[in-house]
Amino acid sequence: MxxxxxxxxxxxxxxxxxxxxxxxxxxxxxxxxxxxxxxxxxxxxxxxxxxGKLRLWGKDVIDFMNRISTNDLRGLTPGTGAVTVLTDEKGKMIDVVNLCLLKVENGHQEAILFLSPGSVEDVKSWFDKLIIIDDVKYEDITxxxxxxxxxxxxxxxxxxxxxxxxxxxxxxxxxxxxxxxxxxxxxxxxxxxxxxxxxxxxxxxxxxxxxxxxxxxxxxxxxxxxxxxxxxxxxxxxEAGIPSFGREITKDYNPLEANLIKFVSFSKGCYIGQEVLARIDSYNKLQKRLVGFIIEDKKGKLKFDKDAIVFSDDEEVGKVTSVVYSYGFQKYIALGYLKVKFAVQGEKVKIEFGGDRYDAVVILPPFSV
The missing domain is CATH 3.30.1360.120 (Probable tRNA modification gtpase trme; domain 1)
Incomplete structure (x- = not known):
């Protein structure tokens, strides 16, 4: 370790x-x-x-990153940065990253890409698959x-x-x-x-x-x-409703479901996953949404920190992805994905894990403590 x-x-x-x-x-x-x-x-x-930290350099750094991620990066100049989402062909998330452009000299570009903890190998593998004729090189400087x-x-x-x-x-x-x-x-x-x-x-x-x-x-x-x-x-x-790699940021979900629409461009043109995300947005086809939960009726320590199932009556409507004890609320709170129909402030649901069910109330993040 x-x-x-x-x-x-x-x-x-x-x-x-x-x-x-x-x-x-x-x-x-x-x-x-x-x-x-x-x-x-x-x-x-x-x-x-x-x-995670990767140094990128070459003539095509910005063009490459713009074609493989959701945000519009074309206006970046040295000293500026942007958060963008790496998505696969189905619009699912690989990671949410922060690109900082260090310099541009004679067409040569250099940048640092800050990744989520734990995502470095996934991102490197994704780059290795996609860098073919682009003038882009990278090194892991984590x-x-x-x-x-x-x-x-x-x-x-x-x-x-x-x-x-x-x-x-x-x-x-x-x-x-x-x-x-x-x-x-x-x-x-x-x-x-x-x-x-x-x-x-x-x-x-x-x-x-x-x-x-x-x-x-x-x-x-x-x-x-x-x-x-x-x-x-x-x-x-x-409490802030920020998605985390390996929990809310996985290939099971897309950035629109994760409330990351502010990092998604619908006007910059093609990028990997763009058609899927544009169709979801244009036709209002969002299936699920990242929400918060206040777990109401549990004293003592919970037996789970993710993967509990959310029910409304007897219908399975979602999944818990993160659970913490909030010192502000003095209760357990959670993040998870719910079917859009149930992603309503104040909606009462049940969270089930290991045969136990707990009462919970839906919160649209951020939590107010």
Whole structure:
């Protein structure tokens, strides 16, 4: 199992570790409830070394990515980025990725593609299948770089006070559009800062070389940022209704079902899966939709974290994909896919697993805590 370059720091902070797609990452530290409260009221940071990263280069990078994914990427310029969905011929999801264009010189393009944790091999295999005559090359740099994500109130001030950039057009990082980035230095170490919104909270991904991660983490910690583990990160993700690879993002579902229509272009022309998605949209043929659930009547720990079946009366109407305990609601909440007919705010359903049935209420994400 892989370890983050920050592993020893996490040990010193009292981390309890878990397996996150083959990476030993902090599940939580001393008190996950305090981590959650801090994330809601102040600034926090999380080690996300397990996020996949590919470097792409060649003359056809943008054209290639535009032809194999859902968003319109043709207007990207160096310093800008976009989230897009890799879909197969049936419009089903391979991954949701963030493409950041680094430079364009004499027709040569270079970009970094940030992937979901756990999706690297799937995406590489997909690229190997599709790159035939395109002038596109890639390398896996997942292990070479670390992402330290910073979120919450005051995050902008903490980063800005330490971030140095010699760029005459540089503006306040809080005014950067989502998914855009800027390159600069923190204590002399090169850092990419990418603006993100991964659980409906102001955030930045600080991307640095693995050998620089410890110094940058310690500096942020000295500025009062609390470290949070992946357990709390997952709770915040579910509360925001954000789909996750291997759960909501699989080849069983398409991006329209996953509420990712904002990353889908219906006007840019052909791409893999485009005909299927356009037909679903044009003829209003959406079969299911990603929704949330508040599980009402369960005391103690649930026996499942996904794959429970959702019923309305005796009709099977959906499937649960993620379950967490929300410290805000003080109840278990979940994400899952429901038939569109039942994807209605306040709809009462039953969730069944292992012969037990639990009362639940449908929520259209995000949850309001």
């Amino acid at each position: 892989k370890k983050s370059p920050l592993y020893e720091i996490h040990l010193d902070l009292g981390a309890v570790f878990g397996d996150y797609f083959g990476w030993m990452m902090p599940k939580h530290y001393v008190n996950p409830i305090e981590e959650y409260k801090f994330a809601k009221t102040s600034s926090v940071m999380i080690d996300r070394a397990n996020v 292990d070479d770089y670390v992402i330290i994500s910073v979120y919450g109130y005051g995050a902008n001030e903490v980063i800005s006070s330490e971030f140095k950039v010699d760029h005459k057009h540089f503006l306040d990082i809080s005014k950067m559009p989502l998914y855009n980035f800027v390159r600069g230095f923190i204590i002399g170490n090169e850092v990419f800062i990418v603006r993100v919104d991964e659980f409906s909270s102001l955030g930045y991904n600080l991307v640095c070389r693995r050998d620089d991660a410890v110094a940058i983490w310690k500096l942020l910690q000295s500025k009062g940022l609390m470290a949070v583990g992946h357990e709390v990160f997952n709770v915040l993700r579910v």
